[in-house]
Amino acid sequence: MSSKPTKQADITTSADEAAVRRAISSTSRPPAPNALSAALTFGWRGMLKVKHVPEQLLDVTITPVMFVLMFTYIFGGAISGSTGEYLNYLLPGILVMSVLFTTVYSGVALNTDLTKGVVDRFRSLPIARSAPLLGSLLGDSVRYLLSGTVIIVLGVILGYRPDAGVAGVVAALCLVVLFAFGLSWVFTTLGLLLRSPSAVMNAGFMGIFPLTFLSNVFVDPDTLPGPLKAFVDVNPISILATASRGLMAGGADAGQISIVLAVAVALTAVFAPLTTRLYRKG
Numbered sequence: 001m002s003s004k005p006t007k008q009a010d011i012t013t014s015a016d017e018a019a020v021r022r023a024i025s026s027t028s029r030p031p032a033p034n035a036l037s038a039a040l041t042f043g044w045r046g047m048l049k050v051k052h053v054p055e056q057l058l059d060v061t062i063t064p065v066m067f068v069l070m071f072t073y074i075f076g077g078a079i080s081g082s083t084g085e086y087l088n089y090l091l092p093g094i095l096v097m098s099v100l101f102t103t104v105y106s107g108v109a110l111n112t113d114l115t116k117g118v119v120d121r122f123r124s125l126p127i128a129r130s131a132p133l134l135g136s137l138l139g140d141s142v143r144y145l146l147s148g149t150v151i152i153v154l155g156v157i158l159g160y161r162p163d164a165g166v167a168g169v170v171a172a173l174c175l176v177v178l179f180a181f182g183l184s185w186v187f188t189t190l191g192l193l194l195r196s197p198s199a200v201m202n203a204g205f206m207g208i209f210p211l212t213f214l215s216n217v218f219v220d221p222d223t224l225p226g227p228l229k230a231f232v233d234v235n236p237i238s239i240l241a242t243a244s245r246g247l248m249a250g251g252a253d254a255g256q257i258s259i260v261l262a263v264a265v266a267l268t269a270v271f272a273p274l275t276t277r278l279y280r281k282g
Contacts, residue, residue: 035128042135046109047142059105060147064098068154071218079219084159091155092172092244093217096237098151099144099180100212104204106140107187111200114192119279130276137184144180148173164250172247175260179240182264185271192278217241236263 050057071094076086110133113119122132152169162169187204194200214231215238221229232238240260246252 035131035134038127038131039135039138042132043138043142044135046136046139050143057143057146060098060102060143061150063101064094064147064151065154067094067098068151068158072158075218087155087158087160089220089245090218091151091160092248093215093241095148095151095172096176096241096244097212097217098147099176100183100208100237101205102140102143102147103180103184104187104201104208105143106137106184107189107191107200107204108197109140110136110188110191111194111197115196129280130272133188133272133275133279137181137188140184141177141181144177145173148176162248162250164248168248168250168252171252172244175247175257176240176244179236179260179264182267185268185275188275189271189278192275211235211237215241236260239263 068091071090072083072087076083076090080086080089110119113122119132123129152173164171187200190203191200194203214228215235216232217237221232221238224232236259239256243252243256243260246256
């Protein structure tokens, strides 16, 4: 009595398998995705993650606002004599600082995927090995743009008026994002070397905090002691902040911009291959 349903199920399964085989054999194999399309897909994945977990945007929206308000109205009068004058000096520096702080999360996100086994799934896909890494950083670049835009809009609301207008602001923002893209490769390397997302975050901020505060983001280096001033003057973050101020004020120094771009290219040239190698070995 029970053999009839079993035979019927076997016949149905065989028919389904035959239908699938006919469909596969009669359809041309889809072309393999190229590296660019795969990278853009992974960049879109980062945007979808923000859509489903919008709290991820707190670090690029609320935190920059807090920095601008606190430093302008707590230290502005003491440092520059007025909050308005200090805002003109501070805002490009806070733009640099806020965007560069966000780069740490590139390493944190990669380490999270690694510890959860998501990276193992990516490695099994027939795509370029660098696509998930590049796509992730392209998605993060949108976060950098959002963070910078929040800073600039808030500055305009508080009274900041860039002499170079919109063009100068856009140029400064693009320069900061390009530098951040190069720096983010450092933290993706860190994300593949350390064992947990919290370790990546702690190590990342331990490195980025001193470099940021030992720069000209907050104060004119002419007021610092000699040895400290010498370090601040050659700090790439200081050069980036000065170049951003120049672009916004309409007096950009081509030499400083060239140094910023050269450092960004050097960081990418060193750490992008290193990250890719660690990713493949994983």
